[in-house]
Amino acid sequence: MPGATIDHLISATLFLVAIVLFISLFSQNIQAALLYQRNHQISVKASDLLDAISLNTGYPTYWGASSATPTSFGLQDPNARGYHLSPFSLMRLTSSTGAPVYYPKTGLWYSNVTMAPGGFLLVPYAACVNYTTSTQLLGVNGSYGFQLTVNPILRISLTELRASPLQIGVNVIGPGLPLANAYVSYNLIFTDSSQKQYPIFRIYSGDARTYANGSAILDFPSITGTQNAYSLIVNAHLGGLYGTGFFERQYIDDRFIVPMVKSFDNGNGTATILLAHSYNVPPLDKTTPAAAIFYNATFLVLATDAALHPVLIGNGTVADKVVNGNGDPYGQILIPNTNPGILVVTFSYGNNYGISLLPWGIGNLAVSLTYGPNSSVKDWVATDVRQVVVGGVSYQIKIALWSLAGYQVQGSRWVF
Amino acid sequence: MMRTVEVIMVIVILATAFIVGSLFAVLPSPRQISSLNLRELALTTLQTLDERDELSSTVFQNSFDPSWGYLETALAASLPSNVVYNLTVYDAPATSNGTMVYTPVKTMSNAQTGLGASSETASVLIPSSDVIFTVTPQKISASARPLTLYILNCSDANGWWITGYTAQTLAADLYGMLSPYFQTTILVNTTQQLGLLLNNTLGGRDSTNSVVINTFGEAVPIPAGYYTTKGYRSSDRSYANYTYTLGRRVNTYNWTWVSIVGYPFYYVTNTNTFSTTQNTYGIYGMRQIGTDGGGGPSGLNAFLRGLDNQAYSYDDTWITSNLGVVQLSPLATSDANYYGIRPSPYQTSTRALPTSIQSTYHLSVASLVFNQVGSYIAGATYKHSGRGSFTAIGLTRIPDIRISVLSLLMYYSPTLYRSLFTSSGTTRLVVLQLGLQGGG
Numbered sequence: 001m002p003g004a005t006i007d008h009l010i011s012a013t014l015f016l017v018a019i020v021l022f023i024s025l026f027s028q029n030i031q032a033a034l035l036y037q038r039n040h041q042i043s044v045k046a047s048d049l050l051d052a053i054s055l056n057t058g059y060p061t062y063w064g065a066s067s068a069t070p071t072s073f074g075l076q077d078p079n080a081r082g083y084h085l086s087p088f089s090l091m092r093l094t095s096s097t098g099a100p101v102y103y104p105k106t107g108l109w110y111s112n113v114t115m116a117p118g119g120f121l122l123v124p125y126a127a128c129v130n131y132t133t134s135t136q137l138l139g140v141n142g143s144y145g146f147q148l149t150v151n152p153i154l155r156i157s158l159t160e161l162r163a164s165p166l167q168i169g170v171n172v173i174g175p176g177l178p179l180a181n182a183y184v185s186y187n188l189i190f191t192d193s194s195q196k197q198y199p200i201f202r203i204y205s206g207d208a209r210t211y212a213n214g215s216a217i218l219d220f221p222s223i224t225g226t227q228n229a230y231s232l233i234v235n236a237h238l239g240g241l242y243g244t245g246f247f248e249r250q251y252i253d254d255r256f257i258v259p260m261v262k263s264f265d266n267g268n269g270t271a272t273i274l275l276a277h278s279y280n281v282p283p284l285d286k287t288t289p290a291a292a293i294f295y296n297a298t299f300l301v302l303a304t305d306a307a308l309h310p311v312l313i314g315n316g317t318v319a320d321k322v323v324n325g326n327g328d329p330y331g332q333i334l335i336p337n338t339n340p341g342i343l344v345v346t347f348s349y350g351n352n353y354g355i356s357l358l359p360w361g362i363g364n365l366a367v368s369l370t371y372g373p374n375s376s377v378k379d380w381v382a383t384d385v386r387q388v389v390v391g392g393v394s395y396q397i398k399i400a401l402w403s404l405a406g407y408q409v410q411g412s413r414w415v416f
Numbered sequence: 417m418m419r420t421v422e423v424i425m426v427i428v429i430l431a432t433a434f435i436v437g438s439l440f441a442v443l444p445s446p447r448q449i450s451s452l453n454l455r456e457l458a459l460t461t462l463q464t465l466d467e468r469d470e471l472s473s474t475v476f477q478n479s480f481d482p483s484w485g486y487l488e489t490a491l492a493a494s495l496p497s498n499v500v501y502n503l504t505v506y507d508a509p510a511t512s513n514g515t516m517v518y519t520p521v522k523t524m525s526n527a528q529t530g531l532g533a534s535s536e537t538a539s540v541l542i543p544s545s546d547v548i549f550t551v552t553p554q555k556i557s558a559s560a561r562p563l564t565l566y567i568l569n570c571s572d573a574n575g576w577w578i579t580g581y582t583a584q585t586l587a588a589d590l591y592g593m594l595s596p597y598f599q600t601t602i603l604v605n606t607t608q609q610l611g612l613l614l615n616n617t618l619g620g621r622d623s624t625n626s627v628v629i630n631t632f633g634e635a636v637p638i639p640a641g642y643y644t645t646k647g648y649r650s651s652d653r654s655y656a657n658y659t660y661t662l663g664r665r666v667n668t669y670n671w672t673w674v675s676i677v678g679y680p681f682y683y684v685t686n687t688n689t690f691s692t693t694q695n696t697y698g699i700y701g702m703r704q705i706g707t708d709g710g711g712g713p714s715g716l717n718a719f720l721r722g723l724d725n726q727a728y729s730y731d732d733t734w735i736t737s738n739l740g741v742v743q744l745s746p747l748a749t750s751d752a753n754y755y756g757i758r759p760s761p762y763q764t765s766t767r768a769l770p771t772s773i774q775s776t777y778h779l780s781v782a783s784l785v786f787n788q789v790g791s792y793i794a795g796a797t798y799k800h801s802g803r804g805s806f807t808a809i810g811l812t813r814i815p816d817i818r819i820s821v822l823s824l825l826m827y828y829s830p831t832l833y834r835s836l837f838t839s840s841g842t843t844r845l846v847v848l849q850l851g852l853q854g855g856g
Contacts, residue, residue, distance in 0.1 A: 036443055180489055239483070239491070311741055
């Protein structure tokens, strides 16, 4: 009798333990399968969302070059179709990488797409399409989060090998390898020091080929001395890939011109660019009164002959001055808003010269853009990538997508 | 002990079931769960490389051409470093029975072996550049009736501000560009025929809803006889009443009048009537419309009054402005792509009309060719609130008639019916296969 009781106890205990163990094991498998299915669904959603953004112009169709807030979100270039992104719509996305800039003269905060030396793209937040708005327009608000990254495929790095006579080294590389035998065309915008105030510029153009390591050397024997500033804009292409890079030499202290977008559309085919004194713009933000900076502003478009051509609008080239005090706090210039180009501002202070560039359309200076919150801290992120064209320049657009639905997105298969 | 043994047997059965179940329920690898969409990446890579037709050009080169090497470099440089590729170009000639036989002509790859089962493929069919596509334009019509295009080609009149051209050569070019869009295109070859058109009796046709293009630039031909007599008013010693009559005709017959360049209706021209009169620049056969051979702006003002059915009055106030460089509007840029007419997006305007004419003469901008600058418009088609339209291209000489053509097509928006690609023997199929390193 006691033996039978013990037998009962042991068998019942074993049975219960075994049942609990196997239920746990089977549920682990089922849970993992569900998890995989959900993650696969995020991956599919990432691909769909990237296509929805890349193959849709949004509405209004030309919202990128206007002041309108889109009622439908998309970045496709309405003039090109296919995987062509509008260089203007991209300008109106709030950058999530550059530190926001506050400009006290207008009392506005600006989205800092780039403040690379000499090249500026600062857009007022009020004119930008913020991340929340785009998630609402795309119908993923509260369900998915995403980050878009738009980068040029070709990286063109430029270095000054020799100052006088000027010699520049060019290096063209893609994500995979250097671009050998690439055709390189360049435009050197060179300030003319014969004009003490309102300096004008000259353009030197030419072309070259890269060596097997993707490098090339550009010589400018007629440019000697080190007292003049220049901007060098280089375009490279090979086998259908197009890229752009730029480099600057400034001969001025911390006083320079900072161009900022004031408005995208004035209703008459123009946009307004504001030209600020660097003393009023972080990180300098100096209150010390300084002498005026004299500037000349010209809008250039890159024509099909790979040369830069000035476009006159209104009174044509605008020459004026800015100071960081109360008088002449900033200048303004109108530029055509529906054609990509580069605003070139040559300026002088005493015997010092400099050049500031503002790309109108992010392709012109191969500006990169990151839009949306940081994806690196999310649990499960699906990514996808497309090759696109922005303003004639080859880019890659990458999306990182994650779920906000709240279910577990990571797990371990075995707990024992 | 038997029950314990039975339970152990149950455990063995459950364990076996779990193991067997796990063997069959193989979960996919994380790479398969969330991989790059290689098919889309391949497709967009091909499209990017063909952005300026470089891929199209390369695939028709012989296999020793250096452009293949450039393509290979570009392909390797553009793809992420963990992506391997295999690009194959096939020739696609048609056999006599119409079937396509694909023959590989070139292959390039950076993979040692195959790309794995998880690789994806995209392809594009590239036609040779000498292939002709058929495009059939929709005939422009109104109220289901096809419209007639009249192009002034008067041999007895001279043009002004059409430097480098004659009105007749411009008329021939316009005919070539626009006649496919119209059911009937009529060249008005003399001022006498123009008089018939103004009487709505030319060729016995009803010209209602038609389009009239004046190829004479700033001058407008005037028929001898009735229109010369009625057009001249001795009270103001001008021919402004003639352009007033033109405005009335445009309104009455619901025409669209097109001025291709400069200040519209600035001169009046007839080489017989004005055989001894010149325009002060040595061109005989014309004179300024206004008082005593001056007052050129009176012609446009009178035309607009006629178009709006206002009473005639002489007014030679200059109303246009010199804007300098102007830019095509977004709609014009888009339509230029659609219709395959690609003038320079930047033009110089010295005769832009003020926006105030819209309220003064009950006009509205039906299609904007150039972006408005301040309160002036360099080129647009204005539609009257009642009947009649007026296209004014206020650019400086020399005229680019593609702008006039574009403005008309923008206004009427005819559809282009493009033929399906059916050419054979002139295509190559480009297949790009992408895989991830490590297979999968």
